[in-house]
Structure formats: structure tokens, C-alpha cells
């Protein structure tokens with residue numbers, strides 16, 4: 001009976017992602033004849049401490065595909081697919097490096113996800129149910145990136161993401177559909193102000209109008225929220241991805257150079273003018289201290305670390321000691337296995353830190369992170385604008401889960 005769940009085959013192949021780059025999809029097949037896959041997403045504004053993806057100089061991920069087909073497949077052959085932890089630890093040992101540079105984090109995370117999905121399918125369970133069991137009871141609040149800047153867009157905005165956060169709703173579907181209204185209102189505002197040509201989209205499906213100053217972008221998004229009638233229900237957030245505009249000890253933003261201390265005032269001033277309840281990576285990824293100064297100053301804002309922690313417990317421990325942030329981004333491909341992702345998530349939870357399961361700017365239509373977020377009762381999920389297939393696949397999966405199960409949608413602030 002248990003042989004049915006033994007891994008028969010692990011096979012990688014190249015596919016394409018939402019930015020038109022190559023990435024890896026890995027299939028796992030068990031003796032029972034059941035098979036599923038996992039895809040590796042890819043970032044543009046990566047943290048320097050992220051686990052390494054294997055890619056050659058021409059952009060091909062064949063080295064990762066080779067790692068799956070030549071090494072991972074042999075090591076995992078015959079193991080019980082339901083033993084996620086044992087399988088992940090086997091891959092970690094086989095890799096043997098600090099940053100997954102031998103097998104590649106892309107080879108490993110696509111395999112790790114495929115293992116979980118195949119096990120769930122083999123057991124006839126929903127993926128979130130398989131991972132979370134009876135403990136899963138809530139749908140995460142989405143952080144929707146509806147206006148793009150930084151490395152994800154062709155405009156001059158330095159802040160990478162302008163997020164809307166539909167907090168005060170009784171159901172996920174109501175929250176999401178309200179966010180759609182705001183997204184459409186924003187597009188109309190841009191058409192009126194700049195002309196239709198400027199409703200072209202950035203990498204995550206948000207609009208990317210020809211703005212230069214942070215305040216102008218916040219103003220536009222806040223106007224869209226107000227014009228849609230959701231001022232008391234939908235709030236604002238930003239992912240600065242500040243390492244990307246930190247040059248020689250200064251931040252180059254809004255046409256001027258600001259010192260790290262100037263930036264504290266800069267954000268405090270914005271939070272005074274707008275209802276900013278979420279602020280990700282406001283400083284360079286090495287400046288744990290200023291994260292904590294800003295967090296203690298902005299009582300009503302969840303300051304969050306993404307590049308700061310790169311889903312790695314080692315750096316989260318430092319952040320906890322220094323009280324750097326009230327929130328953490330959780331990206332499975334930053335660390336390379338689901339088991340390590342769970343460890344990171346648990347450490348955050350034990351310390352009452354808000355969790356945000358997140359996509360990457362380069363995505364595929366794999367909607368695994370929607371199930372992952374529900375499985376773990378994550379507080380939030382960040383998965384782009386409510387448009388374009390690679391983002392809607394996650395939102396649609398969450399709608400499906402809400403429709404089929406009795407899960408709650410709660411204000412997690």
C-alpha cells in the first residue's frame with residue numbers, strides 16, 4: 001500500500017515566465033501513477049542574501065534542469081512523497097552549500113513544491129488542506145500592487161510598489177471585487193490625466209504612469225480609493241525596495257539625494273499625509289537599525305522586511321533581536337525548500353510578527369502560493385494587480401477556496 005506513494009520519477013523542463021524569461025518546471029510522479037508539478041518564479045529586485053538560482057549567461061535554466069534530472073531525481077527516487085521534510089533535507093544535504101549554489105534554488109523549490117502538490121493529489125486532498133489540515137481557517141488579506149515603479153516599470157518612480165489593502169470587508173470576494181473597482185478607477189484617472197497610452201502595465205500588472213515623485217503616485221492611488229467610495233475600508237501600502245536606489249550611502253529619490261536619517265523623516269511625513277498601513281523594505285537591506293527606528297516611530301504601520309530577511313531564519317533572528325519590523329515577507333524561492341519556508345514562517349509567528357506570503361515579479365500560472373497562504377493562515381498575501389493571468393491565477397484560487405470552504409476573512413491589523 002505505502003509503495004503507491006513512492007517517488008518514481010522527478011523530471012525538470014524549461015518553461016517561460018510572465019516577463020518572457022525562461023524558468024524551470026519540475027514534475028514529480030509516484031508509483032500510483034499520479035503526477036503534479038512546481039514552478040520556480042524569479043525576482044528582478046532580489047535581496048543579495050537570497051539563495052541562488054542556476055541560470056547560464058544566455059538566460060537558460062538548463063543547469064537547473066540538469067540538476068533535477070541528474071542528481072535530485074536519483075536522490076529522491078523511492079522516497080515516500082508524503083515525507084516533505086525528509087525529502088527537503090535530502091536535497092539540502094545533496095546541495096551542501098550555504099546558498100544552494102550547487103543544485104540551484106530554482107531546481108530545489110520547483111521540486112519541493114511539486115512534492116507537496118503530488119502528495120496532496122495522491123491523497124485526494126486540496127493542497128492547502130494537505131499542508132494545513134484542520135488548522136487552516138482564514139483567507140489572507142491581499143496587498144494589491146496597482147501602480148508599479150522601480151525595477152518593475154519604465155517610469156521614473158523610485159518606489160517599486162504602490163499597494164491597496166482592502167481590510168474592512170466580511171468576505172475575501174467582497175474585498176477583491178472592491179479592489180477591482182479601485183484599479184479601474186485608477187486607470188480612468190490616468191486616461192483623463194495623461195492619455196490612454198499611459199495605462200500600459202508594469203511587470204506585476206499595475207499601471208506605470210509617467211510620474212516621478214512618490215507623493216504624486218500616492219495621491220493618484222488615494223484619489224482612486226476615495227472616488228470609488230472605499231476611504232474607510234481600503235488603505236495604502238508601499239514596497240520601496242530601497243536597496244535599488246541606495247547609492248554610495250544615500251537614497252536617490254524624488255530628484256534629490258537623501259541621507260538615511262532624512263529618509264526616516266521622509267516616510268514619517270508620507271505616513272502623516274496618507275493612510276499608509278504597510279511599508280516594505282524602506283531602507284537598504286543591511287540597515288536593520290533604521291528599520292527599527294522607523295517601526296517604533298510609525299505605530300500604525302507594519303514595517304516589513306523582504307530583502308532584509310530573504311526568508312532566512314538567520315536574518316530574521318537578527319531582526320527580532322533588534323525589533324526591526326512588525327512584518328515579514330515569505331518567498332519560498334528565496335530560500336529553496338518548503339521545509340525551510342515553514343521554519344521561517346513559524347519563527348515569525350512565534351514572535352507575533354505579521355506574515356505576508358509573496359509571489360515574485362516574474363511569475364507563472366502556478367497558483368501554489370494561494371494554497372500555501374491559506375494552509376498557514378498567513379495574515380496577508382502579496383500577488384500583484386488583479387489583472388494578468390499569472391496574478392489572477394492566485395486570486396481566482398483564493399476565490400475558489402472561499403467558495404468551497406467556510407473560511408473567515410478578518411481584519412488582521
Ligand SMILES: O=C(O)[C@@H](CO)OP(=O)(O)O
Pocket residue numbers: 042043044045046047239241306358359360361362
Ligand atoms: O520586491 C518584491 O517584493 C518582489 C515581488 O513583488 O519583487 P521581485 O520579485 O522583483 O523581487
Ligand SMILES: [Mg+2]
Pocket residue numbers: 239241280281306307329
Ligand atoms: Mg519586496
